[in-house]
Amino acid sequence: MLDKQAVAKSFGKAAHEYDEYARIQHRIADALLKKCEPLAPDESNSDLCNHHTVLDLGCGTGYCLPKLRQCFKSSTIKGADLSEGMLAYAKQTYPMFEYSIADAEALPFEHESISLIFSNFAVQWCDSFSQVLNEQYRVLKPGGHLVLSTLVEGTLRELKQAWSKVDQRQHVNSFETQQNVEQAISESCFEEIDVTFRDEVEFYPDIRSLTDSLKRIGAHNVTQGRNRSLTTPKQLKAFMQAFEEYRQEEGLPARYHVASIVLRKPN
Numbered sequence: 709m710l711d712k713q714a715v716a717k718s719f720g721k722a723a724h725e726y727d728e729y730a731r732i733q734h735r736i737a738d739a740l741l742k743k744c745e746p747l748a749p750d751e752s753n754s755d756l757c758n759h760h761t762v763l764d765l766g767c768g769t770g771y772c773l774p775k776l777r778q779c780f781k782s783s784t785i786k787g788a789d790l791s792e793g794m795l796a797y798a799k800q801t802y803p804m805f806e807y808s809i810a811d812a813e814a815l816p817f818e819h820e821s822i823s824l825i826f827s828n829f830a831v832q833w834c835d836s837f838s839q840v841l842n843e844q845y846r847v848l849k850p851g852g853h854l855v856l857s858t859l860v861e862g863t864l865r866e867l868k869q870a871w872s873k874v875d876q877r878q879h880v881n882s883f884e885t886q887q888n889v890e891q892a893i894s895e896s897c898f899e900e901i902d903v904t905f906r907d908e909v910e911f912y913p914d915i916r917s918l919t920d921s922l923k924r925i926g927a928h929n930v931t932q933g934r935n936r937s938l939t940t941p942k943q944l945k946a947f948m949q950a951f952e953e954y955r956q957e958e959g960l961p962a963r964y965h966v967a968s969i970v971l972r973k974p975n
């Protein structure tokens with residue numbers, strides 16, 4: 709079970725620096741936002757537009773909210789997040805949107821109340837991807853869409869492998885396998901529109917800049933929280949040596965195995 713309070717706290721603490729370091733998150737968000745374009749309601753149908761509600765689930769600092777506004781010009785746009793700190797930051801930056809504190813696995817929204825749920829890089833911090841899908845299905849209107857990216861196993865693979873040569877403790881967060889994600893989708897009542905998996909890799913000149921960057925986006929503390937005992941200087945040195953074996957011309961890799969998912973709730 710994830711410690712969701714720790715997740716919320718860790719992201720809240722990172723809110724003021726998050727956008728500066730979230731290069732990969734923003735790149736994936738921009739690609740995911742493109743997938744929303746064909747799903748925007750016909751602007752000439754004012755009845756449809758007036759009742760169209762878009763939710764950015766795990767909105768973080770609110771980076772995607774103005775972009776969703778550009779795509780869904782007349783819709784009501786809402787941001788929701790587990791972290792009060794993130795929400796406070798988003799509210800301050802984009803006061804024109806509505807916000808709710810929310811857990812993706814137990815949403816505080818009515819059945820069939822949302823037209824489209826967008827969620828970038830957030831639901832990997834949940835216990836069960838099947839539960840995430842069930843909950844999104846519940847709150848989506850019939851005909852509504854879920855446009856989501858999440859991380860799956862294979863993420864930070866090199867980091868994990870290097871640590872495994874030092875000790876058997878968990879240093880890297882665990883993620884759902886691609887197979888589990890595919891199975892959860894096929895067992896859900898959603899209609900599959902577009903589901904792809906790909907690797908995105910960021911390179912860093914050294915291990916310190918890589919781990920520092922994870923820390924600045926709030927992803928680091930949660931991982932560390934699972935490893936209660938201190939790492940000795942000897943273990944750290946052994947880890948750094950092991951990780952150096954993965955160095956490429958561009959630097960040390962931080963790999964993200966990303967699922968990009970578009971689903972539709974049938975009418």
Ligand SMILES: C[S@@+](CC[C@H](N)C(=O)[O-])C[C@H]1O[C@@H](n2cnc3c(N)ncnc32)[C@H](O)[C@@H]1O
Nearest residue numbers: 719766767768789790791794811812828830833
């Ligand atoms: C990596 S940030 C992504 C933020 C934003 N979507 C973006 O693309 O920049 C992950 C966000 O998900 C939120 N989050 C984590 N677990 C969540 C959950 N169970 N329900 C809702 N939000 C969650 C975190 O608080 C954080 O703001």
